[in-house]
Amino acid sequence: MDFQWSESQDELYRRALELAQRHFAGASRVWADHAFDRTHWDICAEFGLMGLCVPEAYGGLGLDALTTARVVEAFGRGCEDVGLVFSAAAHLFAAVMPIVEYGDEALKAALLPGLARGAAIGANAITEGEAGSDAFALRTEARRDGEVYVLDGAKSYVTNGPVADEFVVYATMNRKHGYLGITAFVVARDTPGLRLGEPLAKMGLKSSPACSLYLEGCRVPASRRLGREGQGGAIFQASMQWERSCLFAGYVGMLERQLAQTVEYARTRRQGGKPIGKHQAVAHRLVEMKLRLEAARLLLYRACWLRDRGQPAVAEVSLAKLAISEAARQSSLDAIQLHGGIGFAADYNVEHMLRDSVPATLFSGTSEIQRDLVAREMGL
Numbered sequence: 607m608d609f610q611w612s613e614s615q616d617e618l619y620r621r622a623l624e625l626a627q628r629h630f631a632g633a634s635r636v637w638a639d640h641a642f643d644r645t646h647w648d649i650c651a652e653f654g655l656m657g658l659c660v661p662e663a664y665g666g667l668g669l670d671a672l673t674t675a676r677v678v679e680a681f682g683r684g685c686e687d688v689g690l691v692f693s694a695a696a697h698l699f700a701a702v703m704p705i706v707e708y709g710d711e712a713l714k715a716a717l718l719p720g721l722a723r724g725a726a727i728g729a730n731a732i733t734e735g736e737a738g739s740d741a742f743a744l745r746t747e748a749r750r751d752g753e754v755y756v757l758d759g760a761k762s763y764v765t766n767g768p769v770a771d772e773f774v775v776y777a778t779m780n781r782k783h784g785y786l787g788i789t790a791f792v793v794a795r796d797t798p799g800l801r802l803g804e805p806l807a808k809m810g811l812k813s814s815p816a817c818s819l820y821l822e823g824c825r826v827p828a829s830r831r832l833g834r835e836g837q838g839g840a841i842f843q844a845s846m847q848w849e850r851s852c853l854f855a856g857y858v859g860m861l862e863r864q865l866a867q868t869v870e871y872a873r874t875r876r877q878g879g880k881p882i883g884k885h886q887a888v889a890h891r892l893v894e895m896k897l898r899l900e901a902a903r904l905l906l907y908r909a910c911w912l913r914d915r916g917q918p919a920v921a922e923v924s925l926a927k928l929a930i931s932e933a934a935r936q937s938s939l940d941a942i943q944l945h946g947g948i949g950f951a952a953d954y955n956v957e958h959m960l961r962d963s964v965p966a967t968l969f970s971g972t973s974e975i976q977r978d979l980v981a982r983e984m985g986l
């Protein structure tokens with residue numbers, strides 16, 4: 607077992623952290639309630655964030671999962687705009703990677719260079735009004751008509767939807783076949799029959815825009831199908847293995863920043879004649895925050911390490927996702943408690959981390975669904 611990063615991994619981490627801190631941090635700025643800003647996206651794209659694990663042949667950095675996670679972690683630590691990191695990661699792991707892994711050569715050559723360098727933005731659309739946790743119960747239909755597929759249905763919570771150029775959409779060709787009836791397509795924004803809803807108002811992740819997506823007789827060329835007919839369920843699951851590990855690395859970075867900020871506050875804020883950190887109840891709460899962070903981080907690294915070796919990692923990935931998202935939510939509450947009144951004040955960079963963390967236990971499969979996946983892997 608080797609816990610040492612290579613020099614090139616360290617260098618990438620350092621550069622990513624420095625860039626994120628330079629552009630997206632600073633006590634004088636409150637990042638939490640920013641709207642999506644394309645110039646911010648472009649700064650991250652220039653670094654290579656939008657194509658970290660895309661092969662170099664298609665304009666990405668060609669990184670493995672572990673190094674990808676480490677770089678996303680650096681952005682999460684340095685960038686106080688959690689929504690920006692979330693949007694970039696949703697683009698890369700749930701829209702771009704399915705094209706890398708299941709697109710045919712012509713589709714990859716046409717789409718990946720733009721997506722990998724962030725010139726084009728990707729989104730993924732599986733969730734529907736009646737198909738959330740039970741995603742494979744989706745009703746959006748695809749029917750073949752010569753050289754096109756005709757898609758009809760409605761999708762909800764499409765992250766990046768309002769600004770996306772390409773949508774990875776999951777539709778059923780035969781509802782009776784459930785999981786095996788689903789097929790995945792890449793639908794261009796300007797395809798006739800594709801319509802976007804109003805941007806969704808959310809409690810957190812404000813700079814990550816989301817909306818509903820409507821498909822009404824939307825004719826998608828057969829060349830834009832990912833994988834085979836009926837392979838969509840497997841494609842979605844593969845994308846979730848990326849997302850549940852590498853996207854959540856951003857929250858590991860956020861937890862590290864939050865802990866450093868809270869320790870610093872506990873060392874300098876004095877009550878009862880001494881720094882509040884000298885009160886054992888405060889110090890112990892900070893140790894609990896550190897324990898949650900370090901345990902979640904090790905679960906994440908191990909999950910990525912297994913994936914890079916091509917080993918099954920369903921339980922490990924779900925455990926990492928569960929630990930990170932639950933840690934983010936609990937430690938964000940603890941950070942507010944330890945900051946007292948200013949933890950609640952909106953112009954101080956503490957409360958938004960709770961608002962940005964609450965959805966982490968919902969998207970990419972809720973905590974209940976992660977527990978189900980682990981239980982199944984345990985033979986239950």
Ligand SMILES: Cc1cc2nc3c(=O)[nH]c(=O)nc-3n(C[C@H](O)[C@H](O)[C@H](O)COP(=O)(O)OP(=O)(O)OC[C@H]3O[C@@H](n4cnc5c(N)ncnc54)[C@H](O)[C@@H]3O)c2cc1C
Pocket residue numbers: 696729730731732733737738739740762763764765766811816965968969970971972973974975978
């Ligand atoms: C910020 C954000 C971004 C998102 N981005 C996208 C996106 O880009 N693309 C996309 O397609 N979707 C996206 N989603 C949707 C997300 O994947 C769903 O919200 C999620 O899967 C839960 O589905 P639901 O909201 O319908 O809740 P439901 O499935 O209705 O769940 C409600 C509650 O019931 C529980 N529950 C449901 N089934 C079970 C079960 N079998 N056992 C135990 N408990 C259960 C859940 O855990 C939850 O607590 C996003 C959501 C959020 C919040």
